[in-house]
Amino acid sequence: MKYLEYKGYTGTIEYSPEDNLLYGKVLGVMGLISYEGETGKHLEEDFKAVVDSYLADCRDEGKAPEKPFKGSFNVRIPSTLHQKAALKAMESKTSLNNFVAEAIRNQVEKESV
Numbered sequence: 001m002k003y004l005e006y007k008g009y010t011g012t013i014e015y016s017p018e019d020n021l022l023y024g025k026v027l028g029v030m031g032l033i034s035y036e037g038e039t040g041k042h043l044e045e046d047f048k049a050v051v052d053s054y055l056a057d058c059r060d061e062g063k064a065p066e067k068p069f070k071g072s073f074n075v076r077i078p079s080t081l082h083q084k085a086a087l088k089a090m091e092s093k094t095s096l097n098n099f100v101a102e103a104i105r106n107q108v109e110k111e112s113v
Helices: 040-061 079-091 096-112
Strands: 003-006 009-012 014-016 021-027 034-037
Touching: 003 040, 009 040, 021 040, 034 040, 079 096
Parallel strands: none
Antiparallel strands: 003 009, 009 021, 014 021, 021 034
16 A cells, blocks of 8 residues: 545655654645654544544635545646647547646556556
8 A cells, every 4th residue: 555545635654764654744734734654554544534534624624625636736747749740649539637637547557557
C-alpha cells in the first residue's frame, strides 16, 4: 500500500528513522493535515481520526470541506507544445481536454503495470 484512503481523502505513508515513527499528510487540501503512528495500524487510525476531525471542524464552522482532486487543474506548458497538442487533438477529432486526459491515463496505466 502506497497511500491511505478514507472518505475520499488520500494520505501519504512516510517513515522517520530518527524518530522510529510512521507519519503522513493528507493530499489535495490547502492546509496541512498530518498524522503519525508507531505502527501501520496506529498510522491508519490517526489518519482516519484527523480526517474525521477535519470534517467535524468544517461542519462546526459552517464551511464546506475541501474536495481533494476535483478533476480540474491548470497545466503550464510551452506554447509550442500547446500548439502541437491542440493540432493532434483536432486531427483525432477530440477536444484538447480529452487528448490530455487520455495521455495522462496512458502514462498512469503504463506505470501501474
